[in-house]
Amino acid sequence: MKTIRQDSPLNSADLVSTDANRRMVILTDGHSNPLTAKTACSVLRYCEHEVIAVLDTTAAGQTAEQLLGTGGKTPVIADLDSAPAAKTLLIGIAPPGGKIPVHWRPIIMDAISRGMNVLSGLHEFLAEDPEFAGAAATSGIELTDVRNNDEHDVANRIGLRPDCLRILTIGQDCCVGKMVVSIELTRALIARQNRAKFIATGQTGIMIAGEGCPIDCVVSDFISGAVEKQILAGQDHEVLCIEGQGSLAHPRYSAVTLGLLHGSMPHGMVLCYEAGRKAVHGMPDIGLTSLAVLKDAYESAANLMMPSQVIGIAMNSRLLSTRAAEDERNRVREEFQLPVCDVFRHGPAELSEAVLQLKQKIQSR
Amino acid sequence: MKTIRQDSPLNSADLVSTDANRRMVILTDGHSNPLTAKTACSVLRYCEHEVIAVLDTTAAGQTAEQLLGTGGKTPVIADLDSAPAAKTLLIGIAPPGGKIPVHWRPIIMDAISRGMNVLSGLHEFLAEDPEFAGAAATSGIELTDVRNNDEHDVANRIGLRPDCLRILTIGQDCCVGKMVVSIELTRALIARQNRAKFIATGQTGIMIAGEGCPIDCVVSDFISGAVEKQILAGQDHEVLCIEGQGSLAHPRYSAVTLGLLHGSMPHGMVLCYEAGRKAVHGMPDIGLTSLAVLKDAYESAANLMMPSQVIGIAMNSRLLSTRAAEDERNRVREEFQLPVCDVFRHGPAELSEAVLQLKQKIQSR
Numbered sequence: 001m002k003t004i005r006q007d008s009p010l011n012s013a014d015l016v017s018t019d020a021n022r023r024m025v026i027l028t029d030g031h032s033n034p035l036t037a038k039t040a041c042s043v044l045r046y047c048e049h050e051v052i053a054v055l056d057t058t059a060a061g062q063t064a065e066q067l068l069g070t071g072g073k074t075p076v077i078a079d080l081d082s083a084p085a086a087k088t089l090l091i092g093i094a095p096p097g098g099k100i101p102v103h104w105r106p107i108i109m110d111a112i113s114r115g116m117n118v119l120s121g122l123h124e125f126l127a128e129d130p131e132f133a134g135a136a137a138t139s140g141i142e143l144t145d146v147r148n149n150d151e152h153d154v155a156n157r158i159g160l161r162p163d164c165l166r167i168l169t170i171g172q173d174c175c176v177g178k179m180v181v182s183i184e185l186t187r188a189l190i191a192r193q194n195r196a197k198f199i200a201t202g203q204t205g206i207m208i209a210g211e212g213c214p215i216d217c218v219v220s221d222f223i224s225g226a227v228e229k230q231i232l233a234g235q236d237h238e239v240l241c242i243e244g245q246g247s248l249a250h251p252r253y254s255a256v257t258l259g260l261l262h263g264s265m266p267h268g269m270v271l272c273y274e275a276g277r278k279a280v281h282g283m284p285d286i287g288l289t290s291l292a293v294l295k296d297a298y299e300s301a302a303n304l305m306m307p308s309q310v311i312g313i314a315m316n317s318r319l320l321s322t323r324a325a326e327d328e329r330n331r332v333r334e335e336f337q338l339p340v341c342d343v344f345r346h347g348p349a350e351l352s353e354a355v356l357q358l359k360q361k362i363q364s365r
Numbered sequence: 366m367k368t369i370r371q372d373s374p375l376n377s378a379d380l381v382s383t384d385a386n387r388r389m390v391i392l393t394d395g396h397s398n399p400l401t402a403k404t405a406c407s408v409l410r411y412c413e414h415e416v417i418a419v420l421d422t423t424a425a426g427q428t429a430e431q432l433l434g435t436g437g438k439t440p441v442i443a444d445l446d447s448a449p450a451a452k453t454l455l456i457g458i459a460p461p462g463g464k465i466p467v468h469w470r471p472i473i474m475d476a477i478s479r480g481m482n483v484l485s486g487l488h489e490f491l492a493e494d495p496e497f498a499g500a501a502a503t504s505g506i507e508l509t510d511v512r513n514n515d516e517h518d519v520a521n522r523i524g525l526r527p528d529c530l531r532i533l534t535i536g537q538d539c540c541v542g543k544m545v546v547s548i549e550l551t552r553a554l555i556a557r558q559n560r561a562k563f564i565a566t567g568q569t570g571i572m573i574a575g576e577g578c579p580i581d582c583v584v585s586d587f588i589s590g591a592v593e594k595q596i597l598a599g600q601d602h603e604v605l606c607i608e609g610q611g612s613l614a615h616p617r618y619s620a621v622t623l624g625l626l627h628g629s630m631p632h633g634m635v636l637c638y639e640a641g642r643k644a645v646h647g648m649p650d651i652g653l654t655s656l657a658v659l660k661d662a663y664e665s666a667a668n669l670m671m672p673s674q675v676i677g678i679a680m681n682s683r684l685l686s687t688r689a690a691e692d693e694r695n696r697v698r699e700e701f702q703l704p705v706c707d708v709f710r711h712g713p714a715e716l717s718e719a720v721l722q723l724k725q726k727i728q729s730r
Contacts (some may be wrong), residue, residue, distance in 0.1 A: 123517065123586065152488065154617040157651060220588050220621045221581040223487065248623075249669040252519040255624030256585045262619045279423055286522060289669055300665060304614040 004250065007361040022050045024119070025083050026092040027107060032056045032067050034318075035175050035281065039121055039204040040092030042179060043073030046208045052086050057106065070183045082109055088355040091120040094203065099124045106130060112139050121146040121203025123217060125239045146203045147217040155224040155263055164235045165359045168266035169244035169314070170298050172273035172288055173255065174281045177316040177343075179205045180292040181272050181351070184343040188352035194359075196239040199230050201260060205243045215263075216245055216256045223256065226264025239355060242266065248297050249289035250280060261302055270351055273296055275328045276319045295336070311354040312339040387415045387542040390448050390471060390485070391457040391604040395431050397421045399683075400540050400646065404486055404569040405457030406646040407544060409436030411573045417451050418442045420472065422560060445475055446604055456485040459568065464489045473497060477504050486511040486568025488582060508684055511568045512582040529600045530724045533631035534609035534679070535663050537638035537653055539618065539646045542708075543568045544635050546716070549708040551606040559724075561604040564595050566625060570608045570674035580628075581610060581621045588621065592628025604720060607631065613662050614654035626667055633676040633723045634667065635716055640693045641684045658703070676719040677704040 021122045026044070028037040032054070044051055044064055048344035053075050054064050060078035063073025077083055087109035091100070100108075100122055110124070111118055112135040118126055125145040136143045167185070169178040182205075187198035198205070202210025216258055218226045227242075234240050242264045246253030273291060280286040289297075295310050302308035313332055317325035325345060333340045372423070392411070393402040397419070398602075409416055409429055418440050419429045425443035429436025429511025442448055454476035465473075465487055473491070476483055477500040483491055490510040496616045501508045532550070534543040547563055547570075554561035563570070583591045592607075599605050607629050611618030638656060645651040660675050668674035676699055684688035692712060697705045704715035 003515040083651060123584070131693065157616050157648070166453045216586040217584055218583055219488070220585050220624060221618060223585050223620045226615055249665075251522050251627065251670065252587060252589055254627045254669075255588045259585060259614075259620030262616065283522070293669070297665060297669060301613075304619075304658070304662060 006319060013224065015104045021087065022047075022059075022083060022119075023087040024049060024051050024079070024090045025080065025086045025088070025111075025116075026054045026090045027104065028054055028068070028092040029056050029084070029092045029093045029101075029104060029107065030058055032059060032271065034069055037093050038175055039090075039094050039207065041068050042069050043090060043092070043207055045075060045180075046183065048072060048074060053083045054092070055080070055089075056081075080107075080116075086116060088117045088119055089117060090207065091118070091122060094121060098127075104259065105131075108137055112136055112141055115139055115141055117142045117146045119146065120209060121214070123147060128253055133220070146206045149214055149215040149226070151213065151218045151219055151222045151226040151229075153225040153229065155228040157228075159162070160228075160265065162236045163363060164182055164237065165239045165265045165268070165355070165362060166231065166242060166264055167239060167268050167311075167355055167358075168242045168261065168264050169268065169272050170257070170261070170294075170310075171231045171244055172249075172261040172271070172291060172294055173247050173249045173277060174250060174273045176274045176277070177314065178272045181270060181343050181348070182243045183208070184348045185355065187240075188348040189239055189241070189355060192352060192356070192358070194239055195237045196241060197234050197237040199234055199240050199242040201227070201230075201243045201245055201266075212243075214314055215260055216253065218254060218259075220259070223259030224263030231264055239359065244272070247289075247294070248301060249294060250282060251286060252347060258301060262305055265305050266302065266308050267362055268309060268355065269298055270312050270314050271298070272314040272316065273311050274316040274319070290336070291332070310336075310338065311358055312351045314351065315340055315342045317342040317345055329339070371550065372570045372571040385414075386452065387484075388450060388452040388642065389416050389455045389475075390442070390445065390451045390453070390481075391416060391419045391455045392469065393419055393433070393468060394421050394466075394472065395423055396458045396466070397424055399434055400547045401458050402454075404431060404459050406433050406435050407569045408455060408457070408575055409433065409439060410545075410665065411548065413437060413439060417450045417459070424447045426688065428589055434690065440451060440715050445472075445479060445481075451481060453484055453648040455572065456483070456487060456619065458670045459486060465491075467702055470496075477501055477506055479502055482507045482509065483566070484509045484511065484572065486579070487571060488512060511571045512578075512579040514579055514583055514591070516559060516578065516583045516587045516591040516594075516657045518587060518590040520593040522593075524597055525593075525630065526600045530604045530633070530720070530721065530727060531607060531629055531631045532604060532633050532635065532676075532720055532723075533607045533626065534637050535622070535626070535634045535659075535675075536609055537614075537636070537656060537659055538612050539615060541637045541639045542641070543637045546635060546679040546708050546713070547608045548573070549713045550635070550716055553713040554604055554606070554720060557717060557721070559604055559607060559721070562599050562602040564599055564605050564607040564629075566592070566595075566608045577608075580625055581618065582622075582712055585620060588624030589628030591622065592625055598628055599643055604633070604724065609637070611652075612659070613666060614659060616648060616651060623666060626663070627671075630670050631673050633720065633725055633726055634663055635672060635677050636663070636675050637679040637680050637681065639681040640682070640690070655698070657700070668709055675701075675703065676723055677706075679713075680705055680707045
């Protein structure tokens with residue numbers, strides 16, 4: 001995927017894409033819940049100015065805010081006729097296994113025939129689908145598979161700058177908010193005059209930032225090398241906020257998590273979780289590992305490479321009332337003696353403060 | 366890769382390929398040291414009856430035993446003219462990054478033009494090389510890339526049989542002998558009337574067994590799923606001896622190691638190391654993590670999924686004298702209070718005994 005960022009006063013600090021020409025319709029048809037449609041939600045949150053509409057035939061007439069809890073008055077439409085100015089169809093979901101829902105095929109074909117580009121983060125590549133690829137060639141449009149990559153370099157551990165602070169978000173589970181915490185933390189550090197950069201490692205982060213590496217789709221031998229390459233490229237910044245993936249205790253994706261942890265060698269980690277979640281996302285029969293066990297597991301695994309510690313906890317409290325969220329925050333603060341916040345509800349100030357303290361500590365060594 | 370095993374009295378227990386029709390020449394030209402040419406060494410060790418010659422222009426006239434320390438009187442030749450009966454060229458090395466040495470290209474083209482099939486375990490696929498693919502089509506021969514796979518299924522944790530014992534070899538580093546220990550352990554268990562099966566997870570193991578999954582070449586999201594699939598397919602056996610990969614502390618490959626650990630969910634682990642090695646294989650500036658730290662790290666990581674423990678230690682003592690090996694064995698036994706042996710020097714009896722004790726313990730639960 002080519003870099004589509006353009007510098008601007010607000011976005012100059014390597015945060016989000018500012019390519020207004022994408023003019024996107026986000027496809028979530030029949031899958032418009034915030035967990036499955038997390039790509040849609042995050043693109044709406046950070047790139048709303050580029051989104052014309054959300055397409056969900058089951059909810060046409062609503063606003064994106066009503067349907068997905070974000071995106072303001074962006075309309076939900078039933079077909080592409082309702083968005084004649086659109087130039088891009090963005091596949092807005094991230095289902096387990098990453099496959100395209102069958103009933104979406106005619107919608108995608110319709111978009112292609114209208115001359116729209118299609119942007120997808122699924123494991124199943126549009127460009128390798130003969131029907132889509134043929135239609136795209138006929139229409140002269142671009143099929144962009146964000147997860148497609150040709151990473152074939154191993155990690156080398158050469159050239160890492162000691163004065164560039166690396167902060168990795170880690171999680172109790174998938175879909176707890178690691179990407180959002182990384183972006184909000186970057187934003188808070190920039191607001192405090194630090195040259196910080198968000199490093200995108202997943203399909204949604206890449207769609208937002210306009211660059212990055214889809215590490216869960218890299219061949220296993222090269223995952224740490226692919227991460228290292230991104231770190232080396234970002235070292236002209238003071239702080240790198242690296243988007244975490246999965247969980248060390250996830251039955252499916254723990255390998256991705258460890259490859260990212262060992263490839264990025266963070267000085268500090270921010271542990272993210274969703275308050276109230278009991279089971280692994282998508283695997284209701286498998287209970288979550290406790291935060292305490294996971295904190296130890298992450299620190300032990302990270303320390304196999306270099307000294308690293310959890311410096312704060314990011315709580316996703318979307319399911320809780322204000323009162324319950326406050327109780328939860330106090331309970332977790334008490335248990336871990338660390339900064340704890342929900343980056344939306346409380347803002348990320350406690351976490352950015354913890355990052356700056358670590359930065360000072362490391363620079364004074 | 367298609368299954369090429371045929372049952373026979375000695376090999377009926379899922380151990381090694383018995384396809385005499387491969388009639389292989391093993392290419393190690395200029396790379397004939399036991400670590401780089403570990404594929405060659407292991408194929409010679411377990412499939413010597415299928416090997417006609419080793420091709421190394423720098424060592425022609427020697428025997429494989431002289432050149433590589435295994436393979437008996439198998440001759441080392443300088444060109445394919447010296448092996449007119451050969452039907453297969455096997456690429457005998459596993460370099461970091463998995464690329465084909467440039468000066469090997471004419472040798473491979475020569476083999477193809479003679480009508481030989483080519484069998485490779487490298488990351489760089491022969492079948493995707495236009496020159497090789499074109500020549501193969503003209504000659505009507507097969508290019509087999511053992512590492513090529515299309516794994517796209519996540520792990521599900523459904524259908525694992527509690528009465529099928531899973532034993533995983535784990536390592537302090539790459540290239541310490543995990544595959545060999547898995548095979549020797551399988552063989553010892555079969556000799557003691559257990560229905561045991563060797564599960565191959567790397568290119569050399571697959572070439573030997575004639576089946577398996579090259580997990581280091583699976584897309585990261587699907588590595589645990591690919592391993593789980595192999596476990597489910599082998600559960601008609603009493604014991605599965607699963608070939609380990611890499612190390613949890615390896616700067617490049619730890620993701621592969623964790624994906625395999627969490628995908629196979631072993632009841633017991635055998636920790637493998639090479640006595641005397643100080644630095645990570647291929648990364649001379651990076652010291653090895655101690656066995657004690659690694660034992661804890663593997664047990665902690667495994668226990669995120671289910672109870673598991675290290676039940677024995679396999680020492681590769683090829684660099685030591687008999688006396689030094691005995692001292693090392695005693696020292697490690699003392700430190701860990703576990704069975705310790707070199708499966709070649711001492712035989713695998715202590716390890717197979719530990720496996721059978723664990724089997725009894727688990728079946729009596």
